[in-house]
Amino acid sequence: IYRTEKDKGTLYELTFRGDHKHEFRRLVLFRPFGPIMKVKKEELNMAGTLVNVIVPLARRVDKFRQFMQNFSISVLSIQLEKTQMAKHYNKYVFLDRRNRCRAWNPPERAGLVTRHKEPWGRLDLRNRSLGVMTGHGVPSARTKDQAFLVQNCVRGRVDPRDKIDSWVYGVHGLREMCIQQDGRVHLTVVYFGKEEMNEVKGILENTSKAANFRNFTFIQLNGEFSRGKGLDVGARSWTGRNVLLFFCDVDIYFTSELLNTCRLNTQPGKKVFYPVLFSQYNPGIIYGHHDSIPPLEKQLVIKKETGFWRDFGFGMTCQYRSDFINIGGFDLDIKGWGGEDVHLYRKYLHSNLIVVRTPVRGLFHLWHEKRCMDELTPEQYKMCMQSKAMNEASHGQLGMLVFRHEIEAHLRKQKQETGSQNT
Numbered sequence: 001i002y003r004t005e006k007d008k009g010t011l012y013e014l015t016f017r018g019d020h021k022h023e024f025r026r027l028v029l030f031r032p033f034g035p036i037m038k039v040k041k042e043e044l045n046m047a048g049t050l051v052n053v054i055v056p057l058a059r060r061v062d063k064f065r066q067f068m069q070n071f072s073i074s075v076l077s078i079q080l081e082k083t084q085m086a087k088h089y090n091k092y093v094f095l096d097r098r099n100r101c102r103a104w105n106p107p108e109r110a111g112l113v114t115r116h117k118e119p120w121g122r123l124d125l126r127n128r129s130l131g132v133m134t135g136h137g138v139p140s141a142r143t144k145d146q147a148f149l150v151q152n153c154v155r156g157r158v159d160p161r162d163k164i165d166s167w168v169y170g171v172h173g174l175r176e177m178c179i180q181q182d183g184r185v186h187l188t189v190v191y192f193g194k195e196e197m198n199e200v201k202g203i204l205e206n207t208s209k210a211a212n213f214r215n216f217t218f219i220q221l222n223g224e225f226s227r228g229k230g231l232d233v234g235a236r237s238w239t240g241r242n243v244l245l246f247f248c249d250v251d252i253y254f255t256s257e258l259l260n261t262c263r264l265n266t267q268p269g270k271k272v273f274y275p276v277l278f279s280q281y282n283p284g285i286i287y288g289h290h291d292s293i294p295p296l297e298k299q300l301v302i303k304k305e306t307g308f309w310r311d312f313g314f315g316m317t318c319q320y321r322s323d324f325i326n327i328g329g330f331d332l333d334i335k336g337w338g339g340e341d342v343h344l345y346r347k348y349l350h351s352n353l354i355v356v357r358t359p360v361r362g363l364f365h366l367w368h369e370k371r372c373m374d375e376l377t378p379e380q381y382k383m384c385m386q387s388k389a390m391n392e393a394s395h396g397q398l399g400m401l402v403f404r405h406e407i408e409a410h411l412r413k414q415k416q417e418t419g420s421q422n423t
Helices: 061-074 144-154 198-210 227-236 256-266 321-327 340-349 376-392 395-402 405-420
Strands: 001-005 011-017 022-030 037-045 051-056 080-089 090-097 099-104 122-125 130-134 173-178 185-192 214-219 246-247 252-254 269-279 305-309 317-320 354-365
Touching: 022 256, 051 061, 051 227, 061 198, 061 252, 099 317, 173 354, 185 198, 185 227, 198 214, 214 227, 227 321, 227 340, 246 321, 256 269, 256 354, 305 354, 317 321, 317 340, 321 340, 340 354, 395 405
Parallel strands: 051 185, 051 246, 185 214, 269 354
Antiparallel strands: 001 011, 011 022, 022 037, 080 090, 080 173, 090 099, 122 130, 246 317, 252 354, 269 305, 269 317
């Protein structure tokens, strides 16, 4: 990341991964309109930096369910640790780190993928459905490792209905399927109204049980939905020490790397972070017929045909709670869609804080049908319609839709001429 000051020069900040998890190295260079000079080199440890992800919501249960699925995979990432795992029929048995026996029945769509050439398998998480990568030379059913597994799992410690004693493959590796959360993320959901509220709370509770995730807060508000009010209430409800806030929406997909980028580019009293996200085009237009639309994880590709950098959006931002409170928070007089994020961004631009603004690869706006309500002010309605037009497709793709009748007529004419020449 770099910035240029007209009367001084250009400052460069280069951040690299450290030797251990959560550790980074930062090198700061300065070019004062002359030879480049080194300013400082520092070690950064982000292990203790908590991020409070705040999501305002009203109804939209299906979108929230998708958001929590993405959150569970990308943030509460399912990782692998050492233990024994074996497969019987279509189920897997393994010992967790507390030597408790566990049985897992994977989704049917996960399937078996046989392209790894290593003798030990691994769990493939890239498709967001747990599949097993098996390889050549899988140990036989009579290895010492499997005998250990049988002793600890089969003998009365697993539901007999699982029929653990029938093995298809041997031990798939010294792995354990467990949900690892780094303890550095808190989720705050601010819900407006009571319609469908129980469904939303049920999704939260199910995720909590499945992922052993307890770091969440649910706040219910009455009245009309206001994004600014929801984020403001969520930020001010935090009672612990100064926390890093990430203002988010249910239409957003983000990775754990995005949270690290937030940690590295914010500093209380000095810097706030406004990432530029990649906005997805309408998959129905990009991929044509509905049946050909690929799953979500394969749609998240940064190309000019699939989306655009949303450089006019300021809704997703990372900033410390102390800075948010000191700047005055959101303008709560703004109702409905849009405007509150730009107002807050401009306040930071006129403050003494540095606003870091750069595109990031781990932040996506998922396409959804946008409806611009009649209740919006003329300025809000115009912004909404502009956003709606840009969200649908690229200039070229929209042109193909506008002129599709001419294109079809041309193709029919070409086909007729070709047919007449053949006869």
